[in-house]
Amino acid sequence: MKSTDGKSGLLSADSRLQMAWRVFRGAFFFGRKGLIIWDSWDMWVMQIFITPIAQIGFFAFLSVYLKYPSSVTQFIVIGNALQSMSFSAVFAVANITSQDKWQGTLPSTLVTPANRMALFIGRAWFQVLLSALIAAAGLLYAGTVFGVSFAQADFAGVALVVILTSVAMISFGLLISAVGLYMRTALIVANIFLFVTLLLSGVNFPVSELPVWLQPVAWVIPLTYGTEAVRMAISGASLQALLPVLGWEALDGLVVLIVGFSLFSAFESLSRKTGRFEEY
Amino acid sequence: MQKPLGPAISVKGLTREYVTRNFFGGVARTTSALSGIDFEVANGELFGLIGPNGAGKTTTIKILTTLLTPTGGDARILGLDVRKDLYEIRRRIGIVFGGERGLYNRVSAVDNLRYFSDLYGVDSSVARKRIPELLEVVGLSDRAQEKVEKYSRGMKQRLHIAKALVHDPELIFLDEPTIGLDPGGARDIRNMVRDLKAQGKTILLTTHYMFEAEELCQRIAVISKGKIVALDTPSELKNMVRDISVIELRTFEATMDYVEALRKLPNVVRVVADLDSEQQTIRVQTPLGADLLPKVTAALPAGARIIDRTIKEPTLEDAYLRLVEE
Numbered sequence: 001m002k003s004t005d006g007k008s009g010l011l012s013a014d015s016r017l018q019m020a021w022r023v024f025r026g027a028f029f030f031g032r033k034g035l036i037i038w039d040s041w042d043m044w045v046m047q048i049f050i051t052p053i054a055q056i057g058f059f060a061f062l063s064v065y066l067k068y069p070s071s072v073t074q075f076i077v078i079g080n081a082l083q084s085m086s087f088s089a090v091f092a093v094a095n096i097t098s099q100d101k102w103q104g105t106l107p108s109t110l111v112t113p114a115n116r117m118a119l120f121i122g123r124a125w126f127q128v129l130l131s132a133l134i135a136a137a138g139l140l141y142a143g144t145v146f147g148v149s150f151a152q153a154d155f156a157g158v159a160l161v162v163i164l165t166s167v168a169m170i171s172f173g174l175l176i177s178a179v180g181l182y183m184r185t186a187l188i189v190a191n192i193f194l195f196v197t198l199l200l201s202g203v204n205f206p207v208s209e210l211p212v213w214l215q216p217v218a219w220v221i222p223l224t225y226g227t228e229a230v231r232m233a234i235s236g237a238s239l240q241a242l243l244p245v246l247g248w249e250a251l252d253g254l255v256v257l258i259v260g261f262s263l264f265s266a267f268e269s270l271s272r273k274t275g276r277f278e279e280y
Numbered sequence: 281m282q283k284p285l286g287p288a289i290s291v292k293g294l295t296r297e298y299v300t301r302n303f304f305g306g307v308a309r310t311t312s313a314l315s316g317i318d319f320e321v322a323n324g325e326l327f328g329l330i331g332p333n334g335a336g337k338t339t340t341i342k343i344l345t346t347l348l349t350p351t352g353g354d355a356r357i358l359g360l361d362v363r364k365d366l367y368e369i370r371r372r373i374g375i376v377f378g379g380e381r382g383l384y385n386r387v388s389a390v391d392n393l394r395y396f397s398d399l400y401g402v403d404s405s406v407a408r409k410r411i412p413e414l415l416e417v418v419g420l421s422d423r424a425q426e427k428v429e430k431y432s433r434g435m436k437q438r439l440h441i442a443k444a445l446v447h448d449p450e451l452i453f454l455d456e457p458t459i460g461l462d463p464g465g466a467r468d469i470r471n472m473v474r475d476l477k478a479q480g481k482t483i484l485l486t487t488h489y490m491f492e493a494e495e496l497c498q499r500i501a502v503i504s505k506g507k508i509v510a511l512d513t514p515s516e517l518k519n520m521v522r523d524i525s526v527i528e529l530r531t532f533e534a535t536m537d538y539v540e541a542l543r544k545l546p547n548v549v550r551v552v553a554d555l556d557s558e559q560q561t562i563r564v565q566t567p568l569g570a571d572l573l574p575k576v577t578a579a580l581p582a583g584a585r586i587i588d589r590t591i592k593e594p595t596l597e598d599a600y601l602r603l604v605e606e
Contacts, residue, residue: 019401026398104381113370114399
């Protein structure tokens, strides 16, 4: 039952959950059009079809040039197919707060009573779809161009991994975007993070090959679970076998999201104290 | 929602300092943007805040709209504390920022308004009715589906106003709403402000244009270097400079040298000149009135001439200049 405050038509202040839903829904649809600067059909086509093949191609040919066995090349191809979603899931999402700063819309947004969690998550959620499509295109190239066999694959498992990894990586994008509320831009951090994922997330070599002290850091990044799970699913692991890895990935994504939102709230409060909202 | 029994805005001893820190986190410099200002705005009043750049107008608006925390003093909006009652204040105020920024340019006016109505929690059925009405009021109905990046500056400013009204706020902050607009666009905005006042909205307006403040505001606070140096009705503020008259000259080929010569004349309080146009306008404030005219004419350099001269009553701008320069 909706209740509104008289003439203003505002949902009553005690309908907080209902208001949060309005904010999430509004931000979900608006975020894509108003804040994701890559939102046009040509950019979509380039991201979905060109980004993954360029990235996979680079690492696959490097592997061939170095005369690695085909099993290694296939390992690299699958890892990069999934990692190619990072540009959309992390970079575009991290850029949302910067976009608000550049357009001068941050003060207008933060002066609203909008539920911050709903706003924070809602604006990025559409990127889940784009990121999943990029990874799906990457896996399609892996099978059709780079010779990865999907004969044993559990396609439901692969789809689940792709979607969950996309969601979890967007949590990381949101965490970085929270940093952008206080820093002049979050893009530098996002750029660094993209290379960190290439290094640490089991994209081009197993995490076990990393120095021991770096391995725990690798498991902080949701993509690390994703690359392991997608390889398992392609080689025929059942959904049941995938569940522990996916469970850890979901938990990791949730923790990252909570940390990101806490940072967003803390930086909003700090920016009110220091007056740094409009620096860009 | 109940109208507050007290004033719509109440500001007491409000201060705001900005601290610049050095590399090691120590305080390198402290700048005072507001040094203990006091004022009240009554319900339904149109109140002006004027002052030079950097005087503290925007800092005041940011504090009152919950975007900035004060470092001292007390500020209440509709009876609510700007430090604690952020949520309720934000539901009940609207803000119009001057300039072209502050809108989502890649989407349409309708999308901008729909988004902000979602953020304010306006009921969907109300928003569906209100958004076209607002677009009609601000004269954007026929361009409502166009991307905002194609709008002129005046259209963007009108959309800013619609955006601030999407949740039907009781109190509206207008931060230099006519800045950079052509005369027609600025007049449209001023008419909208009058309409809002007629609807019973409380409005706090900041502006650089004195005639605008004089035309619209019931009371005006003049802020300079973080302090309120005068607060009264426009006519009472003008009374502060009743001891002077203004000789307004329209000249041809007058230069800065002539302005400097006028400034050196005895009994000249102040000279304000606009030398950018083909015909220059020079305003000389003096207690002598027409008696100063022979000296004004005598100071004219060869080649320049006076096209027109008028003795005028001092305006709000004359009062303002005296107040901020004292």
